[in-house]
Amino acid sequence: MKYRGVAYYPEYWPEERWDEDIRLMTEARINTVRVGEFAWIAMEPAEGRYALDWLHRLFEKTGEAGIGVLLCTPTAAPPAWLTSNYPETLMVQEDGTRHTHGIRRHYCPTNRTYRNFCRAITAKLCEEFGAYENLVGWHLDNELGPERGRCYCEHCQAQYRAWLQGRYGSLEELNRRWQTRFWSVEFTDWAQVRMATGDRYPSIKLDTRRFQSDAYVDFAAEQTAVIREQCQGALITTNGMGPLFEPINYYDLYAMLDRASADQYFDIADMSADALACDAFRGYIPSAPWWMTETGSGALSNDKVPEAGQLRAWAYSALARGCEMWCFFRWRTALSGQEQELQGVLEYSGLPKRRYAAVKALFSELETVWPRFADLPPVRPKVGLVFDYTNDWAYRAARVGEKVQYKQHIEEIYRAFYDRNIPVEIAIPARELDNYSLVVIPSLPIVDPAFAGKLFEFVAKGGTVLSFPQLACRDPYNNYLPDEPPVGLRGLFGLRVAGGMYLRSYVGPDEALWHPKDKYTDQTPGVKLTLAGGETHATMRTWMEDIELDGGRALGVYTDNSFTGCPAVVEHHYGAGRTLYLGAYPNPDLLGWMVEEALLNTGITSLPTPQWVEVVPRGEYTFIMNHTPNPVRVPIQATEAVVGVYADGEASLAGYDVCVVR
Amino acid sequence: MKYRGVAYYPEYWPEERWDEDIRLMTEARINTVRVGEFAWIAMEPAEGRYALDWLHRLFEKTGEAGIGVLLCTPTAAPPAWLTSNYPETLMVQEDGTRHTHGIRRHYCPTNRTYRNFCRAITAKLCEEFGAYENLVGWHLDNELGPERGRCYCEHCQAQYRAWLQGRYGSLEELNRRWQTRFWSVEFTDWAQVRMATGDRYPSIKLDTRRFQSDAYVDFAAEQTAVIREQCQGALITTNGMGPLFEPINYYDLYAMLDRASADQYFDIADMSADALACDAFRGYIPSAPWWMTETGSGALSNDKVPEAGQLRAWAYSALARGCEMWCFFRWRTALSGQEQELQGVLEYSGLPKRRYAAVKALFSELETVWPRFADLPPVRPKVGLVFDYTNDWAYRAARVGEKVQYKQHIEEIYRAFYDRNIPVEIAIPARELDNYSLVVIPSLPIVDPAFAGKLFEFVAKGGTVLSFPQLACRDPYNNYLPDEPPVGLRGLFGLRVAGGMYLRSYVGPDEALWHPKDKYTDQTPGVKLTLAGGETHATMRTWMEDIELDGGRALGVYTDNSFTGCPAVVEHHYGAGRTLYLGAYPNPDLLGWMVEEALLNTGITSLPTPQWVEVVPRGEYTFIMNHTPNPVRVPIQATEAVVGVYADGEASLAGYDVCVVR
Amino acid sequence: MKYRGVAYYPEYWPEERWDEDIRLMTEARINTVRVGEFAWIAMEPAEGRYALDWLHRLFEKTGEAGIGVLLCTPTAAPPAWLTSNYPETLMVQEDGTRHTHGIRRHYCPTNRTYRNFCRAITAKLCEEFGAYENLVGWHLDNELGPERGRCYCEHCQAQYRAWLQGRYGSLEELNRRWQTRFWSVEFTDWAQVRMATGDRYPSIKLDTRRFQSDAYVDFAAEQTAVIREQCQGALITTNGMGPLFEPINYYDLYAMLDRASADQYFDIADMSADALACDAFRGYIPSAPWWMTETGSGALSNDKVPEAGQLRAWAYSALARGCEMWCFFRWRTALSGQEQELQGVLEYSGLPKRRYAAVKALFSELETVWPRFADLPPVRPKVGLVFDYTNDWAYRAARVGEKVQYKQHIEEIYRAFYDRNIPVEIAIPARELDNYSLVVIPSLPIVDPAFAGKLFEFVAKGGTVLSFPQLACRDPYNNYLPDEPPVGLRGLFGLRVAGGMYLRSYVGPDEALWHPKDKYTDQTPGVKLTLAGGETHATMRTWMEDIELDGGRALGVYTDNSFTGCPAVVEHHYGAGRTLYLGAYPNPDLLGWMVEEALLNTGITSLPTPQWVEVVPRGEYTFIMNHTPNPVRVPIQATEAVVGVYADGEASLAGYDVCVVR
Structure with missing residues (x-):
């Protein structure tokens, strides 16, 4: 990796200790420290009084040791003087209670006073530290988003109304788009309009999510503008979460930044979701490498402490997927505070033990191999998996989201490709589809005409599209279309969706008065399939559609209830595709068979390996990671191993081992 | 059915569409639309400014098509201008937060301002539409009750105190009746008295429920008075829920109305509870047929979408039980709002598909057969099953309700008769018992002297009474009587209840500090029975009483713990009964045996059928409904089938089929 | 027992009934009534107007019958006039809502107005009743503690700040001790400091618990001072809960009182926890007998109603452990109020039935045998089991408490001794260890130097110490020490704890955004042991430490994951111990083996009996209680039985029987 880092909190530890820390860092081949994201009280101990000498000394000492600094704005955790002098800067929760001091991420993101303080501290940091040679770049805030809920203060409500006025112009148009006639919800005065969640209109909830995402993006934009103005040419990033973090549209957020950065405490139980996170972060800024700003060397985000070998296998997996920075959270375990049990690289004692040894070994190797991998060509998958924030929010805002978790649905589809070692790119509707041979569309109720046009063109030219149900059935305001889905795409798929039914329908609070929910059970009707692989049977769940063929051919038919004999899976040829x-x-089962069916004639091939043994091609190299404790042999055509063991047409990997061949 | 209807929302859909809707309705033999219950904003777009031309046009167009209108007052969903101009009309929840606009049923039912607006809109509707020939009748509000909780605003608290003053006269009397000396709760000023729920006095909680029920009944009475005055002779109803809807005393509510109307989204899993609902609604106004104002043709209140045949079997079951209107909710699935996934008869597209076809077939048949069944004699069961709102609330208000859900207890008993195809009537203590041969008393802790007197008389004349435990042990204020139960009825049952014990007693919040509740398990001690059917063993649950015989004879004795050998089931002969x-x-098991034992010498006979195959006699006809997907043959003595197939002494029914013989 | 009592509520029942009650009490050998704890409204019906004649009559009538009175201050349940005239006396919950009248324990314990009323009523009671000869003693309030949550009103917040100022002097020192630099929490003005719970600093949460305990102790101290001044020499007590009641430091509370009193509604399912409660209460005031102020004769605190024999076995178990009063809650079941289903000795009817008969039999026997046991020497166990309130609160306040419930951890260890019939004393760090042969230290992260010194001395002199993990790793402010545990005790145990890991680590709210907690599973790595009993294998859980030997010897080594081969169990010889x-x-399994290993050479012997058959030596007697329904024979060396049957070297006990031999 180019950057091998740790999160470091010099403001927390005695300054006498810094030299020893830097000595140990150097020994562990650490060349970057991420600093400052919670240090506001140390930087500005009283309103307008800055105290930054310590940070100058830190820059100097790390600079002398050849260590770069990724400097964070401290705006995730305002000091007590700020929120006690200006209580309106504190977030108000949906139940009307205002957050209090003692936590983090408890500020109102739209508050003008808070934003002014944030601009001022950012400008001050630029002024003081912008010129250091060992400044790696700027890092905004920390994990932007609603860790402490979303803000519903009256100021946010007013901003929301202003945002709606910009979007809809008039209250008449708003009522028309939200379709508020149901239950007499129609608004007759702007002051009646408020953000909504819970058991409210899906259309209103969708716009609430849009506004709340925009509020954070706008918050980040202000700091970015300050840095751009004062530190031209400096890299700017902020750390995101994932995979597929719902609260903020990361495509909007990272569009203004230089690096997409992930905080990813890998879940050993499911490497597939971790790989999806890597692919997602790579996609936020396709033209640049991505960074891992936080990952753990010990017990942090999941129950299992990683073996040293696992840390290595993960890092190689990310490297193969375009990662350029690997930064552990955190240098030393904190003695106090909410996270006192989240383990750093050093122990409470400050001594280097097991985790230090593992990090040191990893970073030494990553430093050695980096020159070979630094200039690999970008990752270029042939499979595009469609993801869209509007649809994510729409799902959550409508009742369907109680049945089909959008994120989980996408993770399941991604997993089907991951298990076959087929590289996937996250494709958003706004981008082009030219590079793909196969486009996979998870349930996508809201499809805009431009994307529909791209799909027609993509298939006409020979592409394959695999779509899941509930396609193109809603308008951009999260209301159903008064037409037969997939609206605007029926000709592409050769079918009409006449209707459908939930296999376990959600009911409202009224009916629940006498039908206890816990009596409900899911139905899983069957489907009979005639695929390339032969005739077979599978089961469906959650929602089944009433399809009428219109040019397409049924590859599968329902075998249960009143839908028996109706088409369940439809194939259609359109143009060359x-x-x-x-x-x-x-x-x-059915998901897997559909993926195999979709791969036919695309030129994309599956590469079967034992579970959690991962193969990622990148340029002339192929990276093989064994995420299991058991040794494996992977047959693969190659010339030689540049990492690990390759002989007789097989890569040989011990438990948690890595092999890179070319 | 006389009325075959759908809920229709002309205010929601473009007026250009109405003609097509009415054409499709006519084709489906729909002769009634239920209109207006959420249309307030369309009727009165601003305070005092009415806009009712659209509704006149709707009356005219439907009238021309031979379709009647059941017109609803729109008071379930106040417009935004009303609640924003008069925020005091919004309900205050128990935690003190006030509801906001964007939902329904969020008004304070006692608020004078709100009630005035309701009177005004009701009067306006009467004035404008009372004279239409195709007006079927009036429908108050929609699903009255605490869908959004009950109101605890200061105005309601004051009304509650006024209600208590009317009930008790003085604070001394209130303290005496509520027995407030425990924990020094005694009130010394009226202002200290507030509604109570949760972990409070059972006596106070019972009166809180009484008052809250009265508040809704009084709310409905105001609208009723307006209509009675302006539209003399018109039918008035409102839609209730069930079976045995707890929040409002429906006997009080329907006493002032002309039709009891049920919203019943049948639960395929348990047809017994659905049948109980039919019998309950028939009983609210015994002198008139009852209506089904809402039922579903698709996925609504439960997980399973009904087969077309199931819709038919349900409708016949209700018809046999006295139903006169069958009204689907709703004509077309709404595109927006909280219920956008609750399916109407038409699809989102407005096209008639599966559900339309099923409804059309059903209504065509119901139209054809109705003349034959229109004038059948009333249903007249020989079994009276006692139900009482005061006891329902008392159960819920006291700790016993955590053990024995009153409604579930009654449903279980009803089910024992349903399974034997024995018709049951819901008997309330205020009515006469003359028509019954058997009276069944679920646990009834509060028994007034008048009802006790009726029971003595009923048995003296030869009737049979089957009673469950916890009979006549509390006073009307939900306090235990300082005497041995069944107080006032010991002579009838030939026993004294000396004491008793919970088999899994509830403990208060204090003890729970160190005894986690999840460690508790239920005990099910045994009982040995000597019945007409022979000697057998069964188990009991929840609560066992320490019975001392006083004239009665033990048919069953406990076989477990310290109660071993004591009477568990007692038979007593009194007069001719x-x-x-x-x-x-x-x-x-024991419940079933007791029912069989109770039937002896009553002249009532069981008619065994396979599970969920239902037989309902009505006048000269017998209705047989097969609620299962499997074909059945039911041996029955009859002359001919007027619906379905009857031959060789057997009715033959396909899956979900119906047969009516005479 | 010296005192055989019932809780009696003469203010609740008609005075005409008292004579009958006293007659029945006398017949049941009751010689004590506990009176007054909820009678404030009867004692002071309006502010400053006392009405105590009824209580004088009660004293007189009971005195004539030879029955003593344990008189309670009524401060657990303020009358409505008090809290409505002075609403600031009502507790404010953490969410900011103020409690309302109608419950108990809903007052603010620091409120000056409330305390003044409490002092006044206490003084009045002393003045009126202090001279009665049949006054057994004084009882403060009822079950002090946060039954209704803890108070967070602004007055308590101010008191908390004053308490902190007393503890830390300056804000600088407070920031230093709490280590508030993390997340910029540092306080810059005293007004910013508030009590904290939930996801806040462990250091702040610990001091919040300390303050809240002190608040109740101080509340009790005020009443105690009034009584001490007015009724010199009178016994004072208050009823506590257990075992190991967390909210109040009972060592602080009982230090000022004369008797420790337990409310213990025995849990038949686990007699071990009940025995622990007895031992804990005996230890609060080691120089005096302890009292059982509340226990049940019927269904109260658990699901099972005790058999008459069980009541007797429990009472003997407590007697053997030093109990001097046995007081049933309550004389007669109340008709009204929250506890109307909690059974008293008499029925609702006021008649004496099953429970009365059991109590009468028990008390008759306890009266007869008491002279023999009245002057037994104190219980003197050789095993000290360390318990400490600071550590209890620290556990709960830190994330570790989500893994290892401190109380449950101690109960498990206690159980290992209970099962072996080895008497245990609860040892608090402030007391001496001289009487023990074995000291057992449950996880004790906070160890002060004085206690460390005692441990060194104890082992040096030949004692054995068995310690559990997480020893001496935190400072008194609940922050981790920047050193290797057990800090200050490494030389005693011959090891260093370099690090460690959770086997199922807790993660913060941020990470939980995408890693659903319900996916977590526990790991139970293995350990291979070489003990006196031979070589064996066991499993560990929750947390494993990375031990480096420094003089000690590994008796067990880990066999799993990266810790394989490292020491898991260490033995060390120090001095003579x-x-x-x-x-x-x-x-x-491992817990049991470690106890056996620890007993070696201590002279303490296990006495194996069937489960729940309990043997307690006391002076020259040995008490044997059979808490099971099955008869047992217990081989034991004795001369004769003074209660029950002993012959041929065996005590013979029927189900729920008792045998006392000498």
């Missing part, structure tokens, strides 16, 4: 449409949510 | 008393809550 | 240290939380 082909589409596949699934009329119900598939159980895992 | 007989009583049976169960000293503990029975498990299902 | 020996220590054993467990580096991970043990599963039950």
Whole structure:
């Protein structure tokens, strides 16, 4: 990795200790420290009184040791003097209670006073530290988003109304788009309009999510503008979460930044979701490498402490997927505070023990191999998996989201490709589809005409599209379209969706008065399939559609209830290409078969390996990571291993081992 | 059915669409639309400014098509201008937060301002539409009750105190009746008295429920008075829920109305509870047929979408039980709002598909057969099953309700008769028992002297009474009587209840400090029975009583713990009749045996059928409904089938089929 | 027992009934009534107007019958006039809502106005009743503690700040001790400091608990001072809960009182926890007998109603452990109020039935045998089990408490001794260890130097110490020490704890955004042991430490994950004694083996009996209680039985029987 880092809190530890810390860092081949994201009280101990000498000394000492600094604005945790002098800067929760001091991320992101303080401290940091040679770049805030809920203060409500006025112009238009006639919800005065969650209009909830995302993006934009003005040419980033972090549209956020950065405390139980996170972060800024700003060397985000070998296998997996910085959280375990049990690289005692040894070994190797991998060509998958924030929010805002978790649905589809070692790119509707051979569309109720046009063109030229149910059935305001889905795409898929039914429908609070929910059970009707692989049977779940063919051909038919005999899976040829449409949510078997069916004639090949043994091609190299404790042999055509052991047409990997061949 | 209807929302859909809707309705033999219950904003877009031309046009167009209108007052969903101009009309929840606009049923039912607006809109509707020939009748509000909780605003608190003053006269009397000396709760000023729920006095909680029920009944009475005055002779109804809706005393509510109307989204899993609902609604106004104002053709209140045949079987079951209107909710699935996934008869697209076809087939048949069934004699069961709102609330207000859910207890008993195809009537203590041969008393802790007198008389004349435990042990204020139960009825049952014990007693919040509740398990001690059917063993649950015989004879004795050998089931002969008393809550086997025992010498006979195959006699006809997907044959003596197939002494029914013989 | 009592509520029942009650009490050998704890409204019906004649009559009538009165101050349940005239006396919950009248324990314990009323009523009671000969003693309030939550009103917040100022002097020192630099929490004005719970600093939460305990102790101290001044020489007590009641430091509370009193509604399912409660209460005031102020004769605190024999076995178990008063809650079941289903000795009817008969039999026997046991020497166990309130609160306040419930951890260890019939004393760090042969230290992260010194001395002189993990790793402010544990005790145990890991680590709210907690599972790595009993294998859980030997010897080594081969259990000889240290939380097998190992050479012997058959030596007697329904024979060396049957070297006990031999 180019950057091998740790989060460091010099303001927390005695300054006498710094030299020893830097000595140990150097020994562990650490060349970057991430500093400052919670240090506001140390930087500005009283309103307008800055105390930055310590940070100058830190820059100097690390500079002398050849260590760069990724400097964070401290705006995630305002000091007590700020929020006690200006209580309106504190977030108000949906139940009307205002957060109090003692936590983090408890500020109102739209508050003008708070934003002014944030601009001022950012400008001050630029002024003081912008010229240091060992400044790696700027890092905004920390994990932007609603860790402490979203703000519903009256100022945010007013901002929301202003935002709506910009979007809809008039209250009449707003009522028309939200379709507020149901239950007499129609607004007759702007002052009646408020953000909504819970059991409210799906259309209102969707715009609430949009506004709240925009508020954080706008908050970040202000700091970015300050830095751009004062430190031209400096790299700017902020750390995101994932995979597929719902609260903020990361495509909007990272569009203004130079690096997308992930905080990813890998979950050993499911490497697939971790790989998806890597691919997602790579996609936020496709033209640049991405950074891992936080990952753990010990017990942090999950129950299992990683073995040293696992740390290495993960790092190689990320490297293969375009990662350029690997930064552990954190240098030393804190003695106090909410996270006193989250382990750093050093122990409470400050001594280097097991985790230090593992990090040192990893970073020494990553430093050695980096020159070979620094200039690899970008990752270029042939499979585009569609993801869209509007649809994510729409799902959550509508009742369907109680049945089909959008994120989980996408993770399941991604997993089907991950298990076959087929590289995937996250494709958002706003981008082009030219590079793909196969486009996979998870349930996507809201489809804009531009994206529909791209899909027609993509298939006409020979591409394959695999779509899941509930396609193109809603308008951009999260209301159903008064038409037969997939609206605007029926000709592409050769079918009409006449209707459909939930296999376990959600009911409102009224009915629940006498039908206890816990009596409900899911139904999993069957489907009979005639695929390339032969005839077979599978089961569906959650939602089944009533499909009428209109040019397409049924590859699968329902075998249960009143839908028996109706089409469940439809194939259609359009132009030089082909589409596949699934009329119900598939159980895992069916999902796998549909992926295999979709791969036909795309030139994309599966590479079967034992579970959690991962193969990632990148340029002339192929990276093989064994995320299991058991040794494996992977047959693969190559010339030689540049990392690990390759002989007789097989890569040989011990437990948690890595092999890179070319 | 006389009325075949749908809920229709002309104010929601473009007026250009109405003609097509009416055409499709006519084709589906729909002769009634229920209109207006959420249309306030369309009727009165600003305070005092009415806009009712659209509704006149709707009356005219439907009238021309031979379709009647059931017109609803729109008071379930006040417009935004009303609640924003008069925020005091919004309900205050128990935690002190006030509801906001964007939902329904969020008004304070006692608020004078709100009530005035309701009177005004009701009067306006009467004035404008009272004279239409195709006006079927009036429908108050929608699903009155605490969908959004009950109101605890200061105005309601004051009304509650006024209500208490009317009930008790003085604070001294209130303290005496509530017995407030425990924990020094005694009130010394009226201002100290507030509604109570949760971990409070059972006596105070009972009166809180009484008042809250009265508040809704009084709310409905105001609208009723307006309509009675302006539209003499018009039918008035309002839609209730069930079975056995707890929040409002429906006997009080429907006493002032002309039709009891049910919203019943049948639960396929348990047809018994649905049948109980039919019998309950029939009983609210015994002198008139009852209406089904809402039922579903698709996915609404439960997980399973009904087959077309199931819709038909349900409708016949209700028809046999006295139903006169069958009204689907709703004509077309709404595109927006909280219920956008609750399916109407038409699809989002407005096209008639599966559900329309099913409804059309059903209504065509119901139109054809109705003349034959229109004038059948009323249903006249020989079994009276006692139900009482005061006891329902008392149960919920006291700790016993955590053990024995009153409604579930009654449903279990009803089910024992349903399974034997024995018609049951819901008997309330205020009515006469003359028509019954058997009276069944679920746990009824509060028994007034008048009802006790009726029971003595009923048994003296030869009737049979079967009683469950916890009979006549509390006073009307939900306090235990300082005497041995069943107080006032010991002579009838030939026993004294000396004491008793919970088999899994509830403990208060204090003890729970160190005894985690999840460690508790239920005990199910045994009982040995000597019945007409022979000697057998069964188990009891929840609560067992310490019975001392006083003239009665033990048919069952406990076989477990310190109660071993004591009477558990007691038979007593009184006058020409007989009583049976169960000293503990029975498990299902025992419940069944007790029902069989109670039927002896009553002349009532069981008619065994396979599960969920239902037989309902009505006048000269017998209705047989097969609620299962499997074909069945039911041996029955009849002359001919007027619906379905009857031959060789057997009715033959396909899956979900119906047969009516005479 | 010296005192055989019932809780009696003469203010609740008609005075005409008292004579009958006293007659029945006398017949049941009751010689004590506990009176007054909820009678404030009867004692002071309006502010400053006392009405105590009824209580004088009660004293007189009971005195004539030879029955003593334990008189309670009524301060657990203020009358409505008090809290409505002075609403600031009502507790404010953490969410900011103020409690309302109608419950108990809903007052603010620091409120000056409330305290003044409490002083006044206490003084009045002393003045009126202090001279009665049949006054057994004084009882403060009822079950002091946060039954209704803790108070967070602004007055308490101010008191908390004053308390902190007393503790830390300056804000600088407070920031230094709490280590507030993390997340910029540092306080710059006293007004910013508030009590904290939930996801806040462990250091702040610990002091919040300390303050809240002190508040109740101080509340009790005010009443105590009034009584001490007015009624010199009178016994004073208050009823506590247990075992090991967390909210109030009972060592502080009982230090000022004359008797420690337990409310213990025995849990038949686990007699071990009940025995622990007895031992804990005996230890609060080691120089005096302890009292059982509340226990149940029927269904109260658990699901099972005790058999008459069980009541007797429990009472003997407590007697053997030093109990002097046995007081049932309550005389007669109340008809009204929150506890109307909690059974008293008499029925609702006021008649004496099953429970009365059991109590009468028990008290008759206890009266008869008491003279023999009245002057037994104190209980003197050789095993000291360390318990400490600061550590209890620290556990709960830190994340570790989500893994290892401190109380449950101690109960498990206690159980290992209980099962072996080895008497245990609860040892607090402030007391001496001289009487013990074995000291057992449950996880004790905070160890002060004085206690460390005692441990060194104890082992040097030949004692054995068995310690569990997480010993001496935190400072008194609940922050981790920047050193290797056990800090200050490494030389005693011959090891250093370099690090460690949770086997299921807790993660913060941020990470939980994408890693659902319900996916977590526990790991139970293995350990291989070489003990006196031979070589064996066991499993650990929750937390495992990375031990480096420094003089000690590994009796067990880890066999799993990256810790394989490292020491898990360490033995060390120091002076004439020996220590054993467990580096991970043990599963039950391992816990048992470690106890056996620790007993070697201590002279303490196990006495194996069937489960729940309990043997307690006391002076020249040995008490044997059979808490099971099955008859047992217990081989034991004795001369004769003074209660029960002893012959041929065996005590013979029927189900729930008792035998006392000497």
